[in-house]
Amino acid sequence: MKVLKTYPDKCIGCHSCESACANLYFKEDNAEKSCIVISTDFSPPAMNVCNQCQTCVAACPTMALTVNNQGVVMLNKSLCIGCLMCVAVCPTDSMRTCLGVHSPFKCIACGVCTKSCPTDAIKIVTE
Template identity: 40%
Template structure:
């Protein structure tokens, strides 16, 4: 399956960039001029380290979705069907990585779909899309 990964050897958690990845995602994917609505979030720690909140396509949200709005596509990426979503946010609450996002203006939540738009704009080349095997379905 296609998975977005970040290399923190290269990413400096936004200290020397303009969070291009978040901006590009927000503008191109979600059509909003607000990086806080991007499907990946880069956080800097005081100790100099950092953290990326992003979806690894683990599929836990597919298991808990009551309306079958979440399914893997041919690339193994978990996609949301807005027509089926009932806005319950169990996907958000059960995501251990906090990678399912919610824009207060939208009823349907959103997440990273490994589209790679962010990869192209990272000035440090820290982001990439990799092909990994799908994890086994968990009972949650």
């Protein structure tokens, strides 16, 4: 399974990963629209991102959520009816939703954020 692994001890809370993610998926530098969420209210920072546990897959009524051959949970937006049931069942609060975006969104372990991280606090691994 391909997954974005986090190393909070290395995180310096620069939020570069959030910028990279939101810019890639929403063309906006807006942390609210990032699939990875860094909270510097904690020390070390809390790093919230999907662990590909697949709990959401079983909850989706339209089967818009599926698992690809790398073990990554993918959302097919054309099938999504925006019910947000996946958001509610996510055990790590990593299925994201935000103002003005009708469909939920999540980390698909693309790795773009890892390239922006100055401290190697995030890494794509295969488990």
